[in-house]
Amino acid sequence: MIDERRLKILTEGAKYDVSCSSSGSKRKNTGGIGNGYVAGCCHSFTPDGRCISLLKILMSNDCAYNCKYCPNRLGADVPRVSATPEEIAELTIDFYKRNYIEGLFLSSAVEKSPNYTMERLVRTVKLLRTQYRFHGYIHLKGIPRADGELVREAAKYADRMSYNIEFPSERSLKLLAPQKSKESLLLPMKKLAEDSLLFREEKRKGLFLPAGQTTQMIVGASPETDGQIVRLTQSLYRAMGLKRVYYSSYVPVVHDSLLPDLPVGQLREHRLYQADWLLRFYGFTAEEIAPENENLPLDLDPKCAWALRNMQYFPVEVNRAPLEVLLRVPGIGGRSAQKILEARKYTKLNFEHLKKMRVVLKRARHFITANGKFYGAETVTAVRGALTAGEQMQNAVQLSLFSDPQTALSALTGEL
Ligand code: SF4
Known part of the structure; x- marks a missing residue:
């Protein structure tokens, strides 16, 4: 069983990820426990007014990568802990039975190697679905550079998967997250989008990523403009069929000379969500919303x-x-x-x-x-x-x- 100290560190480490609200999944209970709800989890509300919440946790914070903005990066002096798939599965069921949560948001630092980490994530969700017969909502983070077969296996058990693009340009990614690349993030997303079409029937039955994919971008840590961010968002919706793109305004939690010392205001993030709404529901194109080299105005929506x-x-x-x-x-x-x-x-x-x-x-x-x-x-x-x-x-x-x-x-x- 996972102890309180590890639980605290692993849940603290997961809190910066915003790409997990709203499940969009409606898996029915077929003899096990739990259900997925369309209205979503984690700061969302069901039509009858209930707030549904997720256990949001890392499998490990012991990272082999060195993303400059991350408190869990290789060079950071923080206590390192990990949980086993059995511990996470047991904790999820325990919390579910006590009515603390409705589902799980599981992410991880890259422990040892991408494949090692992805295998453990897959083992956890497989345990939950097959051994515990848990039908509640599961959102799983994909690990960049993990084998395609592992990713496809994960998609059979998770409702939703997400790879965080983090930065809208390859240049910023290289500078601030040197072990990641545009290809290592976009390729698995593209493959999952193709597989979703291939396994359309399974998807309909809730057996292949019924709630699709999402991603997250950090706003203001790198020099890209809102115009560039909105264009990338548009292409992700069009080419990958993403359910949502989330924006997270940059908050400095570690000091690095390549990163701003001050947080980016929430208003810029809010304007991006408004622009996102125009793209998804009101028929606007990115080109109409903002010129490529400009930010959205702050004084007007x-x-x-x-x-x-x-x-x-x-x-x-x-x-x-x-x-x-x-x-x-x-x-x-x-x-x-x-x-x-x-x-x-x-x-x-x-x-x-x-x-x-x-x-x-x-x-x-x-x-x-x-x-x-x-x-x-x-x-x-x-x-x-x-x-x-x-x-x-x-x-x-x-x-x-x-x-x-x-x-x-x-x-x-x-x-x-
Ligand atoms: S991969 Fe990068 S962002 Fe993720 S935990 Fe490791 S250092 Fe942090």
Whole structure:
């Protein structure tokens, strides 16, 4: 059984990985224990309001690699510990039975070699699925440079797998994570994407990576711009069919002359999540969201920034505009756009109707007419002033989950 000291070190070591919220998996219990839930784990909520949590743990923090930003890197002076597959499996079941967790997020430092580590990770998930008959959610990190056969084996037992790309360019990867390479991260992701198509039927039955793949990028530790990050994100969604790309604003936990001494603000990360939302749900392309060599503006969300650059398309009449145009209006989200389409079948919509549909009129009024009426500012400068003033007020107040559900949801998910 794993002791408290090792448990503390191994769980502390796993906390920097953000690529694990939302499972997207719905495996049914077929005689064992536990279930996977679509609504996800780890800081997510089921439709009935329950918060589901994961045991987030490393198998080992004894790393043979020397990534500059990592507290567990080879050169770091920290206590080194490992757990066995049997210990992790037993702990997971123990915690599950006590109702502490709903699933497992298992990662590891590269102990001895990639294959040695990957074999132990696979053994753990296999034990859980076959011996303990555990049907709960499992998210497994892939180890770069491990054999393809091991990775494929892991995918039979895990709901989700992820390789962290960490840096958007090969140059930064070489500099800050010298033992990793773009190829060692992208190749297994590509192979898993191909295998997912090959094993489509198994995937449908929950027997091959039913919740797909995710990845994480560190923001601000290297010089790449948001424009580059958004382009890479777009190609990962398009070419690899990734479920999510997560962004983690850089926080210095170790000192290195190649790394910034100060943390990168959360706002930059938030803007990237908003841009990600535009890519996934609103039909924007990376090229529309940000020029390649620029960061996203901090004083405006990326949808407002795009609209201000493209004022020739506005105002649009809400009673006539098609869905894809409504989705580009700042202040009109996916749900309110659907409500508009539905409601205008029966009546001519005015601003009162839009307010009731939760359209954020303080933003939208500058870009729409409703039944011919326009209440926005007249010049681009005035619109920009009104929008940035609104953003500043929003940033200045403590976020409430209850008084303004739309703002709270946007802050949590990046939805615009
Ligand atoms: S591979 Fe790099 S990031 Fe992962 S534990 Fe080792 S040093 Fe840290």
